[in-house]
Amino acid sequence: MMDASTRERVMTLAEREAVKYVSLQFTDILGVVKNVTIPFHKFEDAVDHGLWFDGSSIEGFTRIHESDMYLQPDLSTFQVVPWERGENTTARVICDVYTPHGEEFQGDPRGVLRRQMQRAEAMGFRMNTGPELEFFLLRTNNGKIEVLPHDRAGYFDLTTDEAADVRKEMVNALEGLGIEVEALHHEVAIGQHEIDFRYADALKTADNAVSFRVALKAVAQRHGLYATFMPKPFFGINGSGMHTHQSLADVKTGKNLFYDASNEYNLSKIARHYIAGLLKHARGMSAVLSPLVNSYKRLVPGYEAPVYICWARINRSALIRIPQTSRGRPEGTRAELRCPDPSCNPYLAFAVMLAAGLDGIENELEPPDPVEENLYHFSDEMMQKRGITTLPGTLVEALDALEADPVVRGALGEHIFEWLVEAKRQEWDEYRKQVTSWELERYLETY
Numbered sequence: 001m002m003d004a005s006t007r008e009r010v011m012t013l014a015e016r017e018a019v020k021y022v023s024l025q026f027t028d029i030l031g032v033v034k035n036v037t038i039p040f041h042k043f044e045d046a047v048d049h050g051l052w053f054d055g056s057s058i059e060g061f062t063r064i065h066e067s068d069m070y071l072q073p074d075l076s077t078f079q080v081v082p083w084e085r086g087e088n089t090t091a092r093v094i095c096d097v098y099t100p101h102g103e104e105f106q107g108d109p110r111g112v113l114r115r116q117m118q119r120a121e122a123m124g125f126r127m128n129t130g131p132e133l134e135f136f137l138l139r140t141n142n143g144k145i146e147v148l149p150h151d152r153a154g155y156f157d158l159t160t161d162e163a164a165d166v167r168k169e170m171v172n173a174l175e176g177l178g179i180e181v182e183a184l185h186h187e188v189a190i191g192q193h194e195i196d197f198r199y200a201d202a203l204k205t206a207d208n209a210v211s212f213r214v215a216l217k218a219v220a221q222r223h224g225l226y227a228t229f230m231p232k233p234f235f236g237i238n239g240s241g242m243h244t245h246q247s248l249a250d251v252k253t254g255k256n257l258f259y260d261a262s263n264e265y266n267l268s269k270i271a272r273h274y275i276a277g278l279l280k281h282a283r284g285m286s287a288v289l290s291p292l293v294n295s296y297k298r299l300v301p302g303y304e305a306p307v308y309i310c311w312a313r314i315n316r317s318a319l320i321r322i323p324q325t326s327r328g329r330p331e332g333t334r335a336e337l338r339c340p341d342p343s344c345n346p347y348l349a350f351a352v353m354l355a356a357g358l359d360g361i362e363n364e365l366e367p368p369d370p371v372e373e374n375l376y377h378f379s380d381e382m383m384q385k386r387g388i389t390t391l392p393g394t395l396v397e398a399l400d401a402l403e404a405d406p407v408v409r410g411a412l413g414e415h416i417f418e419w420l421v422e423a424k425r426q427e428w429d430e431y432r433k434q435v436t437s438w439e440l441e442r443y444l445e446t447y
Contacts (some may be wrong), residue, residue, distance in 0.1 A: 277360020
């Protein structure tokens with residue numbers, strides 16, 4: 001149960017802001033945000049007794065004959081929605097999903113991450129993460145999305161960046177939701193942007209990542225634009241990633257356990273074991289971290305997308321990078337996993353990353369030597385000689401790797417694993433049967 005002080009804070013805030021409605025939110029297995037809105041006068045009842053809903057209507061939840069489930073609001077996530085203030089001021093709260101027997105629903109992605117974090121806590125660790133969600137802004141015409149980038153600017157450009165003010169409004173919305181932003185800028189590709197928010201424990205960060213996508217779409221819409229987190233909407237330019245910075249802290253002291261001044265890379269044994277776990281399970285995690293057919297159009301050599309399973313300090317073609325830290329700030333030591341994309345479910349993504357890292361720690365795995373050369377220039381023979389393998393090249397290959405990885409499968413739990421594999425194999429089957437414009441242009445007049 002939520003402590004009395006948190007409850008009092010929430011009710012005081014709601015009264016001060018004249019909240020009329022509360023949006024109870026959660027995600028389905030794919031990471032799509034679901035919502036039911038209730039009048040504020042029904043909110044205390046939902047807090048005390050939960051809010052019942054039909055789980056069979058949610059993608060991947062339950063079958064129709066076992067459909068009753070309830071939402072339990074997590075009051076620590078209660079925030080007034082900045083763009084819904086006024087006559088119908090609305091707040092949002094993120095919920096956990098329970099079965100009629102009062103048990104955590106095994107198909108709730110937020111619960112999957114919480115269980116992995118509880119496992120880490122039993123080992124003395126707390127996972128901290130900081131994702132970088134890249135996105136494109138597209139123009140719209142009479143409410144229809146035009147597949148055209150909003151501007152022609154490039155990385156860190158100023159004078160040609162037409163979305164600078166839009167990004168600032170996005171930051172205002174995020175901070176209104178309690179998400180502390182650290183930087184905002186134009187990304188490499190035309191029409192592409194990035195807004196970075198503060199590093200925090202993995203559950204809070206996953207909550208923030210989900211809210212981030214909702215907020216940015218809402219603000220973009222108010223400007224007649226569309227924000228998309230599709231990994232590779234355009235051929236020939238960079239796609240959008242969700243590079244995820246991560247580390248483990250001591251659960252009691254908060255000390256960063258990845259730092260060791262005596263190591264060349266300032267990495268502790270725990271950090272090296274963790275990195276080795278990520279590398280070992282990189283292929284098995286791929287279907288969770290890069291879950292769309294389209295994800296594998298991004299994961300190709302070039303375009304700053306990682307394909308090769310190795311690690312380095314400054315090499316951005318490696319799967320894992322160890323970013324430089326500011327002088328005198330060892331608490332900044334972390335590993336950056338560069339393969340996830342922003343279409344993933346952050347709860348599931350962080351859960352499988354943590355499970356992979358803990359497997360490395362439990363089995364004292366050692367990473368191979370780092371690779372600082374540009375991997376895009378390596379031949380197949382050089383790759384084989386260095387023992388460097390690659391991520392799956394397609395969604396179906398990633399699903400095969402997931403099925404063969406008991407650690408990742410165990411982190412997801414059988415309910416989510418089975419549903420995810422079935423749904424994604426159907427997605428692949430639909431895709432492979434399509435006849436694309438590329439095929440028509442390539443073959444129609446020739447054969």
